[in-house]
Amino acid sequence: MKNNSFKNHVSVDCVILGYNEKENKMEVLLIEQKEPSKNSTHLYVPQFALPGDLVNEEESLDAAAVRVLKELTHVVGLRLRQFFSFGDPMRVKQEKDKEWLKFYRSDPDARVITVSYYTLVRKEFIIAEPGSFAKNVVWKNIKRIPPLAFDHNLILKKAIEDFRYRIYENETARQLLPKKFTLRQLQNLYEVVLNTEFDKRNFIKRIKKDTDLIPLGEKQMGVLRKPAQLFSFKTK
Amino acid sequence: MKNNSFKNHVSVDCVILGYNEKENKMEVLLIEQKEPSKNSTHLYVPQFALPGDLVNEEESLDAAAVRVLKELTHVVGLRLRQFFSFGDPMRVKQEKDKEWLKFYRSDPDARVITVSYYTLVRKEFIIAEPGSFAKNVVWKNIKRIPPLAFDHNLILKKAIEDFRYRIYENETARQLLPKKFTLRQLQNLYEVVLNTEFDKRNFIKRIKKDTDLIPLGEKQMGVLRKPAQLFSFKTK
DNA sequence: ACAAAAGTGTTTTAGATACACCCATGC
DNA sequence: GCATGGGTGTATCTAAAACACTTTTGT
Numbered sequence: 001m002k003n004n005s006f007k008n009h010v011s012v013d014c015v016i017l018g019y020n021e022k023e024n025k026m027e028v029l030l031i032e033q034k035e036p037s038k039n040s041t042h043l044y045v046p047q048f049a050l051p052g053d054l055v056n057e058e059e060s061l062d063a064a065a066v067r068v069l070k071e072l073t074h075v076v077g078l079r080l081r082q083f084f085s086f087g088d089p090m091r092v093k094q095e096k097d098k099e100w101l102k103f104y105r106s107d108p109d110a111r112v113i114t115v116s117y118y119t120l121v122r123k124e125f126i127i128a129e130p131g132s133f134a135k136n137v138v139w140k141n142i143k144r145i146p147p148l149a150f151d152h153n154l155i156l157k158k159a160i161e162d163f164r165y166r167i168y169e170n171e172t173a174r175q176l177l178p179k180k181f182t183l184r185q186l187q188n189l190y191e192v193v194l195n196t197e198f199d200k201r202n203f204i205k206r207i208k209k210d211t212d213l214i215p216l217g218e219k220q221m222g223v224l225r226k227p228a229q230l231f232s233f234k235t236k
Numbered sequence: 237m238k239n240n241s242f243k244n245h246v247s248v249d250c251v252i253l254g255y256n257e258k259e260n261k262m263e264v265l266l267i268e269q270k271e272p273s274k275n276s277t278h279l280y281v282p283q284f285a286l287p288g289d290l291v292n293e294e295e296s297l298d299a300a301a302v303r304v305l306k307e308l309t310h311v312v313g314l315r316l317r318q319f320f321s322f323g324d325p326m327r328v329k330q331e332k333d334k335e336w337l338k339f340y341r342s343d344p345d346a347r348v349i350t351v352s353y354y355t356l357v358r359k360e361f362i363i364a365e366p367g368s369f370a371k372n373v374v375w376k377n378i379k380r381i382p383p384l385a386f387d388h389n390l391i392l393k394k395a396i397e398d399f400r401y402r403i404y405e406n407e408t409a410r411q412l413l414p415k416k417f418t419l420r421q422l423q424n425l426y427e428v429v430l431n432t433e434f435d436k437r438n439f440i441k442r443i444k445k446d447t448d449l450i451p452l453g454e455k456q457m458g459v460l461r462k463p464a465q466l467f468s469f470k471t472k
Numbered sequence: 473a474c475a476a477a478a479g480t481g482t483t484t485t486a487g488a489t490a491c492a493c494c495c496a497t498g499c
Numbered sequence: 500g501c502a503t504g505g506g507t508g509t510a511t512c513t514a515a516a517a518c519a520c521t522t523t524t525g526t
Contacts, residue, residue, distance in 0.1 A: 006293045007243030007245055008243055008291065009243055010243075055242070058347065060324050061322075061323035061324075085318065087296055089296060110243070115349075183479090199518080205514095205515090223477090223525085224476075224526080225475080225478080226476075226522070418505090419505090438489060460504095461497060462495070462497045462498090462503075462506085463497070465505085473526105476523100476524090478521100479522070480522100481518100482517105483518085484515100485516075486513100486515080486516095488512080489510105489511080489512075490509100491511100494506085495505075498501105
């Protein structure tokens with residue numbers, strides 16, 4: 001009865017999607033893996049990866065995600081949302097990942113089941129600095145993702161599929177815009193996330209129905225054209 | 237670096253939601269736990285639980301869900317969909333579950349992270365027989381769920397929240413209706429799942445837009461009133 | 473005066489909803 | 500012939516989409 005009490009490594013991976021307003025694009029926060037060993041017998045090619053690591057004993061999954069993100073990137077204060085778990089035994093068996101696993105894991109051949117989290121943030125608010133086994137942290141345009149460690153390309157793809165639905169949740173825009181913003185900024189956000197374009201009159205008509213926009217009676221400053229009105233979201 | 241290589245028990249839990257057409261309700265398949273030991277020193281109250289158990293070594297999560305469901309209920313051939321993972325360390329620490337864990341787990345105090353699956357089925361197609369540590373298998377109306385083992389009430393609640401979205405996926409109705417069905421049967425299904433009522437003319441107008449319904453030119457037999465036309469879904 | 477984006481309404485179209493009567497069958 | 504659910508169409512309302520010109524500012 002107690003025969004099949006196997007245990008598995010369980011990890012969390014974090015997909016941090018950053019809205020880059022200036023350049024009108026979505027980016028994802030990746031780490032560059034630290035080379036495990038200078039004197040490795042194998043050729044080691046540092047890889048990009050989602051920030052992720054093993055869950056500790058007596059630590060909830062949500063807490064693990066927050067901790068791991070902090071350890072690898074020093075990013076704190078984000079509300080991460082769990083979206084899917086990946087447990088294919090082959091996900092940690094590829095040649096490209098062997099060397100890294102050998103150095104960082106006491107049982108490098110063991111299967112790792114990973115629980116994935118994502119969130120949307122305003123990129124400019126994030127100050128990321130590498131930590132732990134991250135040599136570097138980088139932002140990559142989600143339209144040009146390099147090959148990643150393990151099955152992280154798959155995880156990222158699924159995260160992106162999911163996150164488009166979230167833009168319609170009122171919270172999302174609130175998180176991705178500054179306190180005061182113009183209607184054009186709001187529209188740009190939706191256009192970037194949904195990868196489309198809207199007629200501005202129709203867009204505002206629609207958005208006003210399910211969002212409480214407060215006109216501030218202020219105007220943009222220092223802009224090279226007719227300054228736009230500033231709005232804020234109604235504080236709940 | 238290799239300091240935090242903890243391993244965890246990982247389990248899968250299966251939420252099998254059955255459409256009971258005759259009685260117009262949704263039910264969920266539960267097991268009744270087998271009493272661990274006749275001579276237990278503690279009072280043991282058998283609990284209802286979702287079918288679930290630990291994942292084996294080198295077994296994918298999807299495969300584990302299929303296997304576990306079969307072992308506990310002998311139900312096979314379902315396409316299970318992963319929907320969420322639960323890893324709160326306290327989820328296996330409640331008094332009510334202690335006795336059971338002590339008997340069935342080599343490390344009864346260890347945290348168990350569980351990956352949850354669900355599917356929608358036509359209840360009458362399911363022949364469930366208890367196996368392994370299931371003393372019994374029962375269907376319960378999802379509107380009257382008893383207290384369950386571990387955090388299974390929470391898991392079930394989240395599954396039900398999720399599954400309502402799936403009814404609009406064409407596949408779902410296909411799975412829950414017989415090959416030949418009347419428009420009223422189709423409408424009943426939607427009404428039960430969404431817990432609402434529709435005007436039949438409006439419902440059919442809408443459903444015909446995104447579903448290929450084929451009128452079979454046959455009629456119901458042996459019915460106590462005007463027999464209805466039979467339809468089928470277009471085979472893809 | 474020019475360039476650049478802000479600001480602003482109306483018309484058209486499509487989809488959703490509301491609604492009521494006759495029909496075919498078994499008993 | 501009656502009870503039961505099957506079958507059917509139109510009118511109204513609401514939401515979405517298409518569409519163009521004037522205004523305000525900085526240079």
